[in-house]
C-alpha cells in the first residue's frame with residue numbers, strides 16, 4: 001500500500017462509544033450523510049476520508065473515539081504483529097519530531113496485560129523510524145498528540161490512527177465538576193433518547209453541574225461539541241491541514257442558531273452546583289439559552305409549552321444513603337404527576353428500588369451505563385387528560 005496517499009483515500013472509520021450508545025452514534029452518522037457499514041456492542045463502522053474523520057470529531061455528540069484505518073494485518077503472535085507494524089510507512093504518517101502513544105484492545109491468549117502489547121507496538125513504530133530516518137519520535141502514555149490504536153482479534157489486527165486522542169466523551173466545557181457528574185457524551189445520548197422535539201420546554205431540576213441542560217442547549221442551537229475543544233489527535237499527524245480544519249469549523253459555526261424556540265430550565269437546590277452549571281454553560285457558549293433557577297425541585301417552574309422534564313437525582317451508590325432518598329423519589333413522582341401534565345417525564349437512576357418509589361408506570365426503560373453502573377432512563381407519559389378531569393371536577 002502507498003501510505004503517502006493514506007490521508008486522501010476513503011477508508012474504514014471506526015467510531016467507539018459507551019455500551020448502549022451505538023444507537024445514537026448511528027443516528028448521528030446517518031444524519032451526517034454517512035452509511036453504517038457494521039456495528040458491534042461499542043463500535044460503529046462507516047467509511048470516509050481523513051477530513052471526514054475530522055468532521056466526526058467536531059460534530060459527534062455521542063462518540064468516544066474516531067479511528068481512521070491505516071492497515072489490516074494478519075498476525076497470530078506478538079512477533080508477527082511487531083513485524084507487520086514495522087512494515088507500515090510510519091514516516092508518511094507521524095511527525096518525526098513529534099510524540100506518539102499507543103493503546104490497544106485484544107483477545108489474544110498470549111496477552112494478559114495490554115501494556116506489554118502497547119510497548120511492542122511502540123517498538124515496531126520507533127524501530128521503523130530509526131531504520132528509515134535514523135531517528136525516532138518520542139513516545140509515552142499521554143493521549144494529547146499522535147495516538148495509534150490497534151484492535152487485535154483472532155488472527156487479524158486492525159491498525160488505526162486515533163484521530164480524537166483524548167476521548168470525545170468530554171466536550172470540553174466542564175471546567176467545574178461536582179459530585180457524580182454525567183459524562184457529556186452520555187448526557188447527549190440521554191437527551192437524544194427522549195421525545196424532545198426542541199420546540200417544547202426542556203426542564204432539568206437537580207441539574208448539578210448542568211450537563212443535561214447544556215447538552216440540550218447545544219442541540220437546540222445546533223452547536224457542535226467539537227467547536228468547544230481545541231486539541232484533537234488528528235492535529236498531530238502528517239495529513240492534517242489547518243486550513244481544511246478551519247473550513248470544517250467554519251461550516252459548523254455557520255449552522256449555530258443565535259436564538260432557540262424552546263425554553264431550557266436548569267435548577268438545583270445547591271448554590272455551588274448552580275454556579276458550576278452557569279460557568280460550564282458559559283464555557284459551552286450556551287448560558288444565554290438556559291434559565292438557571294436556585295430552588296428545590298418541587299418549585300421548578302414548568303412552562304406551558306409542554307416538552308420534557310428530566311431528573312438525574314442522587315441514587316445512593318455514590319451520593320447519600322438510599323433510605324434518605326426514598327422520600328425524594330416519591331416527591332419526584334408527585335411533582336411529575338401534579339406539575340408536569342402533558343409533558344414526558346424522565347428519571348435516570350441506577351437504583352431500581354428507589355425507582356419504584358416514584359409510583360408511576362414507566363412507558364419505556366432505556367438502558368445506559370454510567371461508568372461501570374448499569375442505569376435506566378425511565379420514561380413517563382404524564383397525561384394531560386387528568387388535568388382536564390381535575391378542572392371538570394373542581
Ligand SMILES: C[S@@+](CC[C@H](N)C(=O)[O-])C[C@H]1O[C@@H](n2cnc3c(N)ncnc32)[C@H](O)[C@@H]1O
Nearest residue numbers: 181182206208209211268269270273296297312
Ligand atoms: C446526581 S447530581 C446531578 C448531576 C448532574 N446530572 C451533572 O451532570 O452534574 C444530583 C443533584 O441534585 C441536587 N439536589 C438534591 N436534592 C435536591 C432538591 N431537593 N432540589 C433540587 N436539587 C436537589 C444536588 O444538589 C445535585 O446537584
